[in-house]
Amino acid sequence: MTDYALxxxxxxxxxxxxxxxxxxxxxxxxxxxxxxxxxxxxxQLAAAVTDAVRDALAxxxxxxxxxxxxxxxxxPIAGTTGDVSPLNLPAWRSYPLGGLVAETLTSAGLGGxxxxxxxxxxxxxxxxxxxxxxxxxxxVMGMIVSTGVGGGLILGGRxxxxxxxxxxxxxxxxxxxxxDRCACGARGCLEAIASGPRTVAWAREHxxxxxxxxxxxxxxxxxxDVARRAVQRSAAAVGRAIASASAxxxxxxxxxxxxxxxxxxxxIALVGAAVAEHSDFSFVTKTRxxxxxxxxxxxxxxxxxxxHRTDLIG
Amino acid sequence: MTDYALxxxxxxxxxxxxxxxxxxxxxxxxxxxxxxxxxxxxxQLAAAVTDAVRDALAxxxxxxxxxxxxxxxxxPIAGTTGDVSPLNLPAWRSYPLGGLVAETLTSAGLGGxxxxxxxxxxxxxxxxxxxxxxxxxxxVMGMIVSTGVGGGLILGGRxxxxxxxxxxxxxxxxxxxxxDRCACGARGCLEAIASGPRTVAWAREHxxxxxxxxxxxxxxxxxxDVARRAVQRSAAAVGRAIASASAxxxxxxxxxxxxxxxxxxxxIALVGAAVAEHSDFSFVTKTRxxxxxxxxxxxxxxxxxxxHRTDLIG
Numbered sequence: 001m002t003d004y005a006l007x008x009x010x011x012x013x014x015x016x017x018x019x020x021x022x023x024x025x026x027x028x029x030x031x032x033x034x035x036x037x038x039x040x041x042x043x044q045l046a047a048a049v050t051d052a053v054r055d056a057l058a059x060x061x062x063x064x065x066x067x068x069x070x071x072x073x074x075x076p077i078a079g080t081t082g083d084v085s086p087l088n089l090p091a092w093r094s095y096p097l098g099g100l101v102a103e104t105l106t107s108a109g110l111g112g113x114x115x116x117x118x119x120x121x122x123x124x125x126x127x128x129x130x131x132x133x134x135x136x137x138x139x140v141m142g143m144i145v146s147t148g149v150g151g152g153l154i155l156g157g158r159x160x161x162x163x164x165x166x167x168x169x170x171x172x173x174x175x176x177x178x179x180d181r182c183a184c185g186a187r188g189c190l191e192a193i194a195s196g197p198r199t200v201a202w203a204r205e206h207x208x209x210x211x212x213x214x215x216x217x218x219x220x221x222x223x224x225d226v227a228r229r230a231v232q233r234s235a236a237a238v239g240r241a242i243a244s245a246s247a248x249x250x251x252x253x254x255x256x257x258x259x260x261x262x263x264x265x266x267x268i269a270l271v272g273a274a275v276a277e278h279s280d281f282s283f284v285t286k287t288r289x290x291x292x293x294x295x296x297x298x299x300x301x302x303x304x305x306x307x308h309r310t311d312l313i314g
Numbered sequence: 315m316t317d318y319a320l321x322x323x324x325x326x327x328x329x330x331x332x333x334x335x336x337x338x339x340x341x342x343x344x345x346x347x348x349x350x351x352x353x354x355x356x357x358q359l360a361a362a363v364t365d366a367v368r369d370a371l372a373x374x375x376x377x378x379x380x381x382x383x384x385x386x387x388x389x390p391i392a393g394t395t396g397d398v399s400p401l402n403l404p405a406w407r408s409y410p411l412g413g414l415v416a417e418t419l420t421s422a423g424l425g426g427x428x429x430x431x432x433x434x435x436x437x438x439x440x441x442x443x444x445x446x447x448x449x450x451x452x453x454v455m456g457m458i459v460s461t462g463v464g465g466g467l468i469l470g471g472r473x474x475x476x477x478x479x480x481x482x483x484x485x486x487x488x489x490x491x492x493x494d495r496c497a498c499g500a501r502g503c504l505e506a507i508a509s510g511p512r513t514v515a516w517a518r519e520h521x522x523x524x525x526x527x528x529x530x531x532x533x534x535x536x537x538x539d540v541a542r543r544a545v546q547r548s549a550a551a552v553g554r555a556i557a558s559a560s561a562x563x564x565x566x567x568x569x570x571x572x573x574x575x576x577x578x579x580x581x582i583a584l585v586g587a588a589v590a591e592h593s594d595f596s597f598v599t600k601t602r603x604x605x606x607x608x609x610x611x612x613x614x615x616x617x618x619x620x621x622h623r624t625d626l627i628g
Contacts, residue, residue: 138477153563160469160470162564164597166561168562169562170562172561172593173487174490175502176488176491176492176500187592189490189561240500241488244487244488247480247486248482249481249563250475279486279498281390283476
């Protein structure tokens with residue numbers, strides 16, 4: 001019989017749940033989502049998670065085995081015991097999301113299964129190593145460039161979660177030459193410079209008339225100078241943050257996904273060029289920057305890896 | 315009988331060797347040094363290492379056991395097999411320092427013992443966890459602020475060396491708001507802003523008349539405004555780089571040593587304040603910044619840890 005993991009991905013705009021088998025395939029019909037959002041109350045968020053999980057569990061085939069639940073959560077999280085404090089979901093601070101999922105499993109007659117929660121960036125890194133662009137690699141950063149900039153680290157073949165579960169916050173590594181205020185309270189963070197919204201905002205300050213990443217992408221493709229420079233500025237900042245990260249932890253591969261990483265066909269190449277230009281150290285410039293090998297199912301596959309690929313988890 | 319490690323520390327101005335017992339004590343009379351320097355030839359560097367090692371080995375008491383050799387080297391290094399390419403020793407590029415020490419052991423009738431080489435910053439981190447300011451901690455960065463700025467990481471209780479052996483290069487993590495050119499080819503690296511020589515150079519550009527770190531320390535202590543601002547500038551940059559590092563790897567403790575960390579009585583406190591001020595994330599601000607608990611023997615004790623504390627080495 002097939003073994004499944006319940007995979008849950010909690011983000012700032014939605015929560016998704018699905019059943020994922022040991023080969024990393026999402027069971028058809030098991031993937032369900034509910035909206036979240038920064039204005040949602042704690043009760044609304046809990047209902048969204050519970051509903052998505054129940055719908056996913058209802059798809060468990062007769063006779064199949066559920067091995068456990070893996071949860072990827074937007075950060076910060078509060079340790080690796082299942083509590084979360086997502087920056088963009090202010091109603092939840094040190095909220096026991098792992099406990100909520102465990103209760104939902106119990107209500108569905110599946111109590112007592114292991115429930116493992118990690119930051120969503122860690123799940124992305126796991127998915128890249130398991131089935132994505134970093135298969136077979138042991139020193140990897142998975143990265144998302146989207147509304148925010150997030151990531152996760154696998155070093156020496158094992159996830160680095162950190163004592164609070166928050167290792168991998170590449171979006172809050174500083175970039176030289178910048179001093180923009182970040183939502184985290186710091187200045188010059190990568191996320192405050194290179195995210196989709198911040199890149200569009202920079203372009204608008206320089207005369208771009210659009211308001212979305214899609215409009216920016218279209219303008220850059222059409223040869224608009226400001227739009228093109230905005231794309232280059234974002235990619236250069238990502239590359240410089242990767243150079244800092246590789247100086248610190250000696251990365252072999254960085255796999256980049258997320259909506260804004262598709263803003264231009266050469267975005268990944270621009271990032272890689274920025275890493276190579278930024279240092280004479282071969283241990284920095286050897287870092288390969290590649291596009292994510294994951295589909296939109298990546299976050300769920302990564303959450304499922306918390307169940308199916310415990311060999312990668314520290 | 316007592317077990318000893320041969321400890322070797324290769325730096326830009328000198329190489330030291332000594333015998334260190336399993337409790338981390340340097341055997342009296344076994345510590346020897348020779349000059350190195352950026353103008354030394356490869357042959358001169360090899361003779362310096364060989365002579366220091368032979369002198370140290372000559373102190374091995376009758377009946378005592380040598381368990382192996384641990385070598386800390388200035389970076390970059392070329393993997394963990396014993397080859398080194400120290401930035402400030404240009405005569406050595408991919409030079410087999412581990413092999414040289416192994417040959418010297420053989421010549422002394424001690425062939426076949428294990429020889430382990432890691433970057434000097436990693437040895438400092440090991441020494442801090444073994445016998446210094448980070449005893450009992452499992453998520454640690456050891457740091458040196460001196461002519462350069464270096465470091466090493468212990469995460470989850472194990473050394474992170476990286477695939478090329480160069481993890482821990484905190485001196486080449488960028489600092490927001492700066493764009494100074496670094497010797498590594500990048501811009502805005504911590505080392506290019508906060509090292510002793512760079513801090514003195516900044517002070518001189520702002521009217522300070524001295525030329526050494528000692529003079530800067532004296533002037534700052536005497537209330538000279540430019541000297542004081544130079545010290546604050548260095549500490550703030552170190553703190554911001556630590557905040558980036560902790561965002562990426564979630565550190566509990568950073569132990570800072572090196573000559574320039576003594577430039578002011580409150581230097582460590584200023585660094586700690588900069589970390590706390592730089593972020594609203596509790597997983598960043600929880601990082602404790604402490605003064606090194608090591609004496610001038612720290613680098614040798616850390617090299618000896620490569621032999622005596624293999625439980626900490628990944």
